[in-house]
Each structure stands twice: as C-alpha cells, then as structure tokens.
Amino acid sequence: MPLASLAPWAHCWLMFSWLAVNTPRSHPLNLGGGNSFVCCWWSFPQRQQELGYLGVRPPPRSFLLPPLHPQVNALDGYNRTALHYAAEKDETCVEILLEYGANPNALDGNKDTPLHWAAFKNNAECVRALLENGALVNARDYNNDTPLSWAAMKGNLESVSILLDFGAEVRVVNLKGQTPISRLVALLVRGLGTEREDSCFDLLHRAIGHFELRKNGSMPWEVTRDQQLCEKLTLLCSAPGTLQTLSRYAVRRSLGVRFLPEAVKQLPLPTSLKEYVLLLS
Numbered sequence: 514m515p516l517a518s519l520a521p522w523a524h525c526w527l528m529f530s531w532l533a534v535n536t537p538r539s540h541p542l543n544l545g546g547g548n549s550f551v552c553c554w555w556s557f558p559q560r561q562q563e564l565g566y567l568g569v570r571p572p573p574r575s576f577l578l579p580p581l582h583p584q585v586n587a588l589d590g591y592n593r594t595a596l597h598y599a600a601e602k603d604e605t606c607v608e609i610l611l612e613y614g615a616n617p618n619a620l621d622g623n624k625d626t627p628l629h630w631a632a633f634k635n636n637a638e639c640v641r642a643l644l645e646n647g648a649l650v651n652a653r654d655y656n657n658d659t660p661l662s663w664a665a666m667k668g669n670l671e672s673v674s675i676l677l678d679f680g681a682e683v684r685v686v687n688l689k690g691q692t693p694i695s696r697l698v699a700l701l702v703r704g705l706g707t708e709r710e711d712s713c714f715d716l717l718h719r720a721i722g723h724f725e726l727r728k729n730g731s732m733p734w735e736v737t738r739d740q741q742l743c744e745k746l747t748l749l750c751s752a753p754g755t756l757q758t759l760s761r762y763a764v765r766r767s768l769g770v771r772f773l774p775e776a777v778k779q780l781p782l783p784t785s786l787k788e789y790v791l792l793l794s
C-alpha cells in the first residue's frame with residue numbers, strides 16, 4: 514500500500530512506531546518500545562487531544578480496542594496479568610491497562626495483587642495509580658500478607674507512605690505471625706540500616722502507636738544479635754502506648770479505608786492536630 518494513501522493518523526502512528534523501535538530507550542522520542550505500547554499510547558484521551566492540536570485525526574478507539582481489550586486480563590503461567598508486570602515498572606502502562614478494563618485486584622498464583630508487586634518494587638507512582646483506581650489497600654495474599662507488609666519488608670519508604678495515606682492497616686499479622694513492622698525490623702537486623710529504612714520505621718511506628726516484638730517476654734533471637742537495635746526496640750516495646758499515639762491510631766482507623774489527607778482535611782481540628790493525625794509530626 515503506498516504511504517500516501519494512508520490516513521494522517523496512520524502516518525503519525527507509523528512514525529511513532531518507528532521512533533519507538535529505532536531510537537535508544539533513553540532518547541526523549543522513545544515512547545517505551547513496542548508497537549502495542551505505541552498503540553495504547555495514542556488511545557489515551559490526553560494523547561488524542563495532542564493529536565488534535567496537530568490537526569491530526571486520532572485513531573478511532575474501535576480500531577485500537579479489539580486486539581487489547583479481550584486480552585487485558587489474560588493470565589500467564591504464574592496466573593499473573595499484564596497489570597501485575599506493569600505495576601512493577603511503569604505508571605503510564607498501569608493507567609493504560611486500567612483504562613482498558615484491567616482488573617486492579619487480579620490475583621496471581623500466590624494471590625498477590627498488582628498492588629503487592631508495585632509496593633514490593635517501590636514503584637510509588639504505580640502504587641498511587643492502582644489505589645486511585647480501585648485496588649484494595651489491604652488485599653491479603655496466600656500468606657495473609659498485605660501490600661504494606663511487602664513494602665515494609667524492603668523498607669520502601671515511598672510506598673509505605675502512600676499505602677498509609679490510603680488507609681492501609683498497620684496491625685495485620687500474616688500466617689507466620691509477622692507484622693509489617695516486624696518485617697521491617699528483620700531488614701534492620703540484617704544491618705543495612707540506611708536512613709530511608711530508619712525513616713520507614715519511624716513512619717510505621719507513628720502509624721501503629723504501640724507494637725510488641727517480644728514473644729514470651731524476650732526479643733526474637735535475630736534481634737538480640739544486634740545489641741544496639743535490641744536495646745532501642747526493647748525500650749519501645751516496653752513503654753506503654755501513650756494516650757496520644759493510641760488515639761491517633763484509633764482516629765485514623767475510624768476514618769476507614771480512604772484517602773486520609775482528604776478525609777482529615779474535613780475534620781474540625783486545628784491544623785497541628787490534622788498534621789499529627791496524618792503522621793506528619
């Protein structure tokens with residue numbers, strides 16, 4: 514078919530397919546590689562508007578839909594969907610898949626959701642996009658782990674923070690008796706102890722109010738190997754939760770699973786208290 518007989522949008526599409534394939538990944542004109550990605554890209558309302566500015570008619574949705582739509586929740590050998598993979602890597606892809614009807618709560622072979630994977634890989638923008646599009650913040654996998662446990666076990670500060678903003682429950686216990694905070698402690702014990710991990714610990718500690726790591730009065734043996742950490746944690750565990758921190762937990766809990774910064778804004782409280790409830794102070 515002679516190129517001249519193609520519709521203007523097809524020219525445009527070909528051009529961008531070409532750019533996607535023939536420019537290095539780091540090049541600003543590389544849109545992420547692969548024709549199907551380019552195809553999704555143009556189907557986005559925002560992109561269509563851009564085409565409009567250029568005086569180019571966007572491809573009709575019906576043209577783009579059939580190859581994608583029926584497959585959008587297809588499973589691979591691990592029972593993972595495309596959204597599970599996209600959630601680890603790329604927010605735009607996540608949004609495109611959701612726009613095409615991807616199930617934000619699809620369960621893979623271990624009953625993990627895309628949100629578990631985004632939290633585990635600390636792709637904070639994907640965590641946010643999923644939560645804004647109906648992902649269940651407290652989804653439990655085969656081990657009763659929530660996305661917060663997965664974020665905490667890697668000390669993923671950004672993801673932990675967003676999950677808490679969306680009302681993730683901190684007092685959850687998995688089938689092995691681990692909580693998000695105990696999983697983070699397991700990471701601290703291994704001695705990497707970066708500033709981010711410390712901030713992550715502080716944030717979870719603020720959210721939980723009070724926690725207990727001791728079983729039968731003594732710290733888990735892994736913790737006892739790091740004397741300094743063990744002393745710090747023993748002190749925190751043995752101090753009773755203050756009325757203030759326990760109230761904060763109760764207030765946050767009572768607001769339910771929702772975007773807490775929005776909910777807290779409506780409360781008849783002074784700004785400093787709102788900030789306190791939002792774990793900012």
Ligand SMILES: *[C@@H]1O[C@H](CO)[C@@H](O)[C@H](O)[C@H]1NC(C)=O
Binds near residue numbers: 590591592621
């Ligand atoms: C995938 O799901 C099917 C149907 O629910 C199930 O029979 C199969 O065992 C699952 N496969 C894996 C790898 O989990």
Ligand SMILES: *[C@@H]1O[C@H](CO)[C@@H](O)[C@H](O)[C@H]1NC(C)=O
Binds near residue numbers: 728729
């Ligand atoms: C806790 O301590 C008591 C008394 O020392 C003992 O009988 C019990 O088995 C212990 N429980 C665990 C879980 O270690």
